[in-house]
Amino acid sequence: MTSLSERISFIEASENPLSADVGLISGGRYLWLFDVGNDPKVTELLNSIDRPKIAVISHFHADHAGGLNGLDAEKIYLGAQTFKHTGRGEIVRGDIYFNDGLPIHIFELPSSHSPGSVGLEAGDFCFLGDGIYSTKKQGRTVYNAGLLQAEIKKLRSLSASRFLLSHDGRFVYPRGEVISSLEEIWSRRIKNEPYIEI
Ligand SMILES: [Zn+2]
Structure with a gap:
């Protein structure tokens, strides 16, 4: 577990088993979790923390959401696409x-990586899961141009100065660096092409 501030820490992602980073935000009343990983040891560790928990799930991929099975959470927030997989939790709209x-x-x-992605700002930190990553389309690594444009607009509207990216050893990035890397990709779009290949 790595501490980022007095209230915010995270459990690092692992490759074997494939399990995403888990963000922990210590609120006044709740322990907020951003993603829950997919590793029984992580679930056990989270359950051992004797506090009421609220889990926020970035997207439906098992390495982020699988740990919901067996997790003791009072409330769950997730995207509509994730709800199709879990069948429980409150769908985030807006x-x-x-x-x-x-x-x-x-x-x-808005995310090319996974439809119905969800992010979370806590104070000065913003958890983005895999939201800014690309996707594969017929063997090509691509961004959906429309979604990328909407995503950049959303990221620009946020107030946190540090963006947190799953599965990335560095994990913490200045917001400007993340937004400008996406703007650079956006600048490569070709008119009337729905996808931007990278
Ligand atoms: Zn993913």
Whole structure:
């Protein structure tokens, strides 16, 4: 577990088993989790923390959402696509704001990687899961141009200065660096082409 601030820490992703980073935000009342990984040891560790928990799931891929099975959470927030897989939890539409000792903002994140992605701002940190990554289309690595444009607009509207990217050893990036790397990809679009190949 790595601490990012007094209230925010994360459990690092692993490759074997494939399990995404788990964000932990210590609110005044709840322990907020961003993604839950897919590793029984991580689930056990989370359940051993004796606090009421709210889980926010970035997208439906098993390495992010699989750990919901067996997790003791009072409430779950997720995207509509993820709900199709889990059959439970509250679907995030637009933006949801809480104050739990620090400001929490859950939002829909347009994403080429996975439809129905969700992000979470907690104070100065913003968890994005795999949301800014590309996808594969007939063997090509691509961004969906329309989704990328909407994603950049959404990211620009956020106030957190540090963006957190799953499966990335560095994990913490200045927001400007993330947004400009996506803008650079956006600048390569070809008129009337729905996808941008990278
Ligand atoms: Zn994913």
